[in-house]
Amino acid sequence: MNMKxxxxxxxxxxxxxxxxxxxxxxxxxLRKLKRLTLCHFELMGHKTKYLP
Structure with missing residues (x-):
């Protein structure tokens, strides 16, 4: 009984x-995920900006 x-x-x-x-x-x-997605979108934005 005691063990249980x-x-x-x-x-x-x-x-x-x-x-x-x-x-x-x-x-x-969630905060980390949000930061990761923000960084990803910033990188994508920079890439599209700099591409001719």
Whole structure:
């Protein structure tokens, strides 16, 4: 019984930390993605500008 209780606690803890990690990392990932796409579009813009 005690072992099962500890296992349940451990699984619940893992689930909570996973949810927190996802919630914390999503805005950072979105920001990085936005920066990457902006850089990409800037490069594309410069290329099209400089091409005759």
């Amino acid at each position: 209780g500890n296992e349940m606690k451990r699984l619940a803890y893992q689930r909570v930390t996973l949810m927190l990690n996802i919630q914390l990392s999503t805005p950072i990932l």
